[in-house]
Structure formats: C-alpha cells, structure tokens
Amino acid sequence: MNNLQWNTPQQLRSLLCEVVSWDSRTHTEGERQFPLKLKQKLLENDYFLKHPDYLSLHEADAGRSLVTALYKHPNATDTIVLISHFDTVQTEEYGDLEHLAFHPEQLTKELFNRSKDLKQEARVDLESGNYLFGRGTMDMKMGLVLHMSMIEKAIAQNWPINLILVTVPDEEVNSSGMRAAVKVLVSLRNQFSISYKLFLNGEPSFTQKPGDENYYIYSGTIGKIMPAALFYGKETHVGEPLAGITANYIASFLTQSMEWNSVFCESDRGESTPLPVSLQQKDLKLQYSTQTPYRAVALYNVFLMKRTAQDIMNLFEQVALEAAKKCNEAYKTICAREQIQPIGEVRVMRYQELLSYAEKKLGKNQVEKILNEVLTNDEWDEREKSLRAADHLLIRCNELAPAIILLFAPPYYPAVNSSDDPLIEETVQLVTDSASKEFGMQVNQIHYFNGLCDLSYVNYQDESDGWTTFEQNTPTWGAVYNIPFQEMSELQTPVLNIGPFGKDAHQSTERVSIESAFVQTPMLIERVIKSLFASKVAK
Template structure:
C-alpha cells in the first residue's frame, strides 16, 4: 500500500500551509492558477496516477477552473460530493503585515509582537497557542485540505463508496465556479453510474453572535437575493429645482421602506433571517455639474429561507408601490405649496415590463444592440451592467418617466434545507456522539449563516420561481445564469461539517488547531464510513 501524505495532524497542517501560501484572492491571477496547482498535488496520489481520467479541470470563465476528482470504487454506486471553494477575499486590512497574510506560521509568530493591538478575544486566542492565523486558514482552505486528505485515505484503503472532490473559484463574489460545475456533476453521474447520496461541504463554523465559542453542524444554508431599483426623474438646473424631480428624492422613499423591513424576515426551525439592508445607493452622474441628478440606482440585500425569487419580486413590488405612493403624495404637497406644476407621478414597473415596452417601440434588434453594448463594457461588474442596461432603455423611453424600475442583480443563492432528511438526522446524531468521544460538543444549525455553494444543489423550487428571476435580471443569459434545471437533478441532501474558527474576512481570521487537524479528520472519516454501502464499518476512533 502506498504511503499516506496527508493523514497525520502534522502533514495536514503542512498541506494547509502550502494551500494558503498559494495566493488565490478573488479576481487575481492566483485564483486562475490555484486549480492547476491543486490538480498537480492530487496527481501525486497513486489512485490518480492509475486513473488520470478521473481528475479534470472545469472551465469557470475568466481563466478560472474548478477541480473535480473522482475516487471510484468498482463495486459502489453511492457517492458523496465533497464541496469547497479556494478563492479568498483580499488582504489590505493586514497593513504592514500584509506580506505575511498567506504565511500562517510566520503571521501567527509575528502577531505576538503586536498582541496588545489586537482585540481582546483575538489576543487571548493568539496567546493560548490554540489558533493558526492567516487569510484562508478558516475560510476555507482548511475544508479543501480535509477533503484532499479524505479522498487520499479512501483511495488507499479502498473504501466501498465513491467520493467526488469538487473545489471551486469565485465563491466570494458570484459563485461562477459552483454554477458552472453543476452540469458537470450531472454528466459525471450519468457517465460513471453514480448515485449521489450526500453533498458535504466543510465551510467553517461561524459564530452565531460575538464571542460565541460553540461548534456547529449545518443541515442547510441561508439564501440570498438582491432586489435592485433604477430611479428616473426629470433633469433640471439647480436654479429651477421644481422644473425637475431628482432621482435622489425618489430613491429616499424606497430606501426608507426597504431598510430593516420586517416583511422580508423569515423564521424557520426557530432561526430567523437578518433584516434587509441597502448595499448600494448612488446617483448615476459621472461628473459634477449644476444639472440635478435625475437617475439613481439602489441595491438591497435580502436573505431567504423558504421564499423564492417570484415571491420576493412580488413583495418588493408591493413595497415599492407603497413607497412611490408616499413619494408622489409628498411631491404633490410640495408643488402645491410652491405653486408649481408637477412633472408627473412616479410609476412602478418591473424590468420585464420595460423590456417588453422598449422592444415594441424600438424593435428587438435595437434593444439587443443596447444590451450588448452594456454587457461588453469591461469596466463594469454584473450589478453595474444591470443598471446600465435599464438606464439605456429608459433614456429611449422617457415617456414612461418618472419611474422606479424594479429588477434583480446577481448573485442569487437559493436557500436549501434538508433537516428532515433521515440520512441527515442520523448523520448529525453520529457527529454529535463522535464529537463527545473526542472531548467536545457540536450543535445543529438548520441554516448556515454565511453564503455557501450548497445553494446550487438540492434545488426544490418551481419553474415559476426561477423564471421570475430570469425575466427580471438584465444580464441573464449574457454574463450571468443559474442552471436551475440541472440543479433539480442534484437532489441528494446537504450537510456542512467543518472546522472551528473565528473572524472570517478580518485580519484576525484564525483556525482552531485541534478542531482542524485532530477532530475534523476523524469526524469526517466516521461520517463517510457510516455511508459505505458494503462491509462492516469499523469505528475510526480507537
């Protein structure tokens, strides 16, 4: 039997340090090269030397790739998909220590020199010696390292189950990696005769509140959707303000109605979504002038549990109409007070209504050309392109203004929950018992409270739910899409079992050493072996 590379705490720590040292910040060249380096690392395993066809790169766009590695037992069809992401957020907050952000051992040692500058909780953790600091240690290269060690051990010991290791880029922005991998997972299922039994992520445990020391297992993931709006008023000179209507004035009414609106709050299994907030509010003037800002755009964050895009758009429309009713009433009072003639009433319409009107007026070919011009603007991200498309259509259809056009902007993460699945119930019970044997406790959370790629498997929504998203997302089918139909075919339950850490996306991001290198390898091994299709499963803890 070949020698194991990554199945001791020391070797696993060495693997993590190497993975973290490969800078893979989202949108950098490092994100593009990381997948090749992981694939090269996996090719050192004897199994992939003999089965090179079971290791491939999947195009995720913009020079990025996902890695898919299949360990296939000849006698098994049951398959667990191990999901992780390898991109990280950026590192400016490290300041003078930024060169060490991807060197966990060196950073952890260097932080002792400035321990007094750290927040109390981080300082205590540093001085305890129980944590390893660095960008990506917690979120989430440790998860990838655990999966690499797991697939190595399964292949060496010929476990009677199949494993697919899937690690993807771009989770921190648009999840292009996972969205482009979904159809490949369906293809692999059909080509290799796999029966997907579980989608297992190893995102880290996130605190439920500041100072929360508990470790968790997640049987679902919260959803996220971004309703957006473009406001179009009437331009004028600042010296004649009532000859126009500013978009900033219009937008303020929707901002007041959307921010912290409890109508968008959902509660399930005793867990509640955070309230909606504004992520962006800006006018579309590109330079200073004494012309009033007559176009503006806003973006709102809404978390989901049960609702789909159709329900959110209906709720968003209702709230927007209420807001514009208030806007129109207030504006009418101002005009009456000042003896001015209103420029019109602000109407509310969805993007799909604007698109249909523009196509009727201008012709489909002209509209498509306008959309293409916006899509090809390389200086804009997907959210800005949504606004630019809508703005271009409204400029050519000013008879519809003043207006408030409602849309969606990417990304969209459907909520997923499989807490009632018997396999998940049994698995969580097994993990709790195993954790106790290892000297710790884990609790169940029904919705992972950070965005997670598990959103793109086990989709149970209807076509009505997803077509509302397609029809009202201006860049749909151009620069952004979600494989909803393929997602419905990946119907196995989901589970997230990952290491304990703190302060993801902060300069004090850190990983609990014993959780990561001692407990989690054993817990994941017990979990996978409990699902093996044949043979008596030996307990992984002696």
C-alpha cells in the same frame, strides 16, 4: 496506513500551510493558477496517474477553473460529493504583515511579537497556542485539505463508496465556480453511472457572536437575493427645482420603505433571516453640475429561507407601489403649496415590462444593440451592468418617466435546507454522539448556514417555477450571469456542512483551531463517510 501523506495532525498542518501559500485571492492570477498547483499535488498519488480521467480541470469563467477528483470503487454507485472553494478575499488589512498573510507558521510566530496590537480575544487565542493564523486557514482551505485527506484514505483503504472532491473559484464574489460545477456534477453522474447520496461541504464553523466558542454543523444554508431599482425623474436647473423631480427624491421613499422592513424577514426552526438593508444607492451623474440628478439606482440585500425569486419580486413590487404612492402624495402637496403643476405621477414597472415596451417602440434589433453595449463594457461589474441596462433602455423611453424600474442584480443564492431528511437526521446524531464520546465536545446544529455558501446551487426545490421571474427581471441574464436552475433541480440530494472551528474570517486575525482542524473534524468527517457504507459492508 504508512503510505498516507495527509493523515496525521502534523501532515495535515503541513499540507494546509502549503495550500494556503498558494495565493488565490479572487480575481487574481493566483486564483487562476491554483487549480494547476492542486492538480499536481493530487497527482502525487499514483491512483490519479493510473486513472487520469478521474482528475480534471473544468472551465468556470475569466480563465478560472474548478477541480474534480474522483475516487471510484469498482462495485459502488453511492457517491458523496465533497465541496469546497479555494479563493480567498483580499489581504490589505494585514498592513505591513501582508507578505506573511499566506504563510501561517511565520505569521503566527510574528504575531507573538505584536500581540499587544491584537484585540483581546485574538490575543488570548494566539497566546494559547491553539490557533493557526493566516488568510484562508479558516475560510476555507482547511476544508479542502480535509477533503484531500479523505480521498487519499479512501484510495489507500479501498472504501466501498465513491467520493468526488469538487473545489471551485469565486465563492467570495459571484460563485461562478460552483454554478459551473453544477453542470459538471450532472455530467459526471451520467458518465460514471453513479448516484449522489450526500453533498458534504467543508465551510468552517462560524461564531454566532463575539466570544462564541461553540461548534456548529449546518444542515442547510441561507439564501440571498438582490432586488434593485432604477429611479428616473425629470432633469432641471437648480434655479427651477420644481420644473423637474430628482431621482434622489423618488429613491428616498423606496429606500426608507426597504431598509429594515420586516415583511422580508423569514423564520424557520427558531432561526430568522437578518432584516434587509440597502447595499448601494447613488445617482448616475458623471460629474458635478447644476443640473439636478434625474437618474439614480439602488441595491437592496434580502436573505431567504423558503421564499423564491418570484415571492421576493412580488413583495418588492408591493413595497415599491406603496412607496410610489407616498412619493406622489408628498410631491403633489409640495406642488400645491408652490402653485406648480406636477410633471406627472411616479409609476412602478418591472424590468421585463420595460424591456417589452422598448422592443415594441425601438425594435428588438435596436434593443439588442443597446444592451450589448452595456453588457460588454469591461469597466462595469455584473451589478453595474444590470442597473445600466435598465438605465439605457429608459433613457430611450423617457416618456415613461417619472418611474421606478424594479429588477434583480447578481448574485442570487437560493436557500437550501435538508434538516428533515432522514439521512441528515441520522448523520447529525452520529456527529453529535461521536464528538461527545471521543472529545467531550458538544455539537450544535444550525439549520441555515449564516454565511453565503456554495451549497445554494444543489438540491434546488421550487415547485412554482419561480426562477423564471429571476430570469425575466435580471438584465444580465444569459449574457453575463447564469444560474443552471434546471441542472440544480436534478441534483436532489441532501446537504450538510461540517468544517473546522475558526474565528474572524475576512479579518487580519483570521485563524483556525488546531485541535478542531487536525484532530476533531477529520475524525468526524471520516465517521460520516464510513457510516454511509458500513451497513452495506455488514450485509
């Protein structure tokens, strides 16, 4: 035990502060450099010098890499995959303390001088001395640190099981890191002839409401999908408003129908998805003029539990058809009142229908050229490219207008749940009993992690082949955005999330519980890992 460097509470605290100090905000140079620093840190263990092929960097995207570190017991095939992400959100909200955001010890000390500026709950936690503040302390570099500790201990004590540490970039935006990691995990499984028994994520235990001090573990994660729409009307001068129809008018009917619509709400095991809301709505005019806006777009956020992309598109289409019907009726009433001939009825089309129509009209080569211009525009992100792709096609097929084009925009996080898996049921009971016995602490199980999580990309189950609907209606698919559905479906292994208790992720008061991070959670994770090989050792 003396040769362990990441074992005691103080050692873990020092390691956390070092890892947090490696600034790795999403889409920064720090995020690109982080894997190199982590690899050097792991190479301090002679095991990886002796087995260099066990420690690797793998390309994700945009110059970013994910890291895998394998502990391989010579006689074991059973393998636990330890999953984390190392990117963090930005830090502007720290104000004049931003330079300390990645230095937990200094930041926590400085906050004492400004405690009166903190909200009450954060001030109480600060003054208790039980929390360490800083960007990434909670979300989620402590999870990575705990996994590093487990790898080190497995090596030192020759645990008769295999562990793979997987830590990825870009969880906070598009999860490109985890989507790339899926193929890596399939490759590692085949290369080393191992068998995955558990995907163990290290996201922190999030509060369910302000003041919540309960500790949670998660046997699944909620899903998220983003239905989107392009609205195309008919332009006119504001002096002749009824010579056209504004896209904003059309959009208002669908957005009102989507916002808080309970038809998209799912419930399972006493838990429910939040209601859908609009995340963005705008017209596509580039500057002010007295021409009416005839093209507009909207993004809608929908959470998932059991439904697939196909299910959501079918529901979205039903809602859109009803919204278009209401729009047409209201528009015709206005035209009759003003004694104006309507310009037409608003139709509803899926993107795949628009694409097929455009290819027949323009030819596949021309459509490919149009889409390539959009998808290679570096000024637009994945969502904007999705909307603009539909827009550029419909501009050239405007005889279809007025219309609502339905599509998907990235990201897509499938829901995953392992609550009924016997291994998970046993493991949850083990964690509950251990926490109660060792710390007098109550552990609460949540079936769906209430924040987005990289576990969405393993253990994918969709017997209806519903992912094809996503592929066919996502304009960026295959060029800018991909999800390895086939490989995900090969990773049929239960999931569990056990991480440290913390508060205020993505806020300037982000903090992690010292007792939970450095004492309680390490013991619980070690107990879980050992339970998976204890019975075999006993035999």
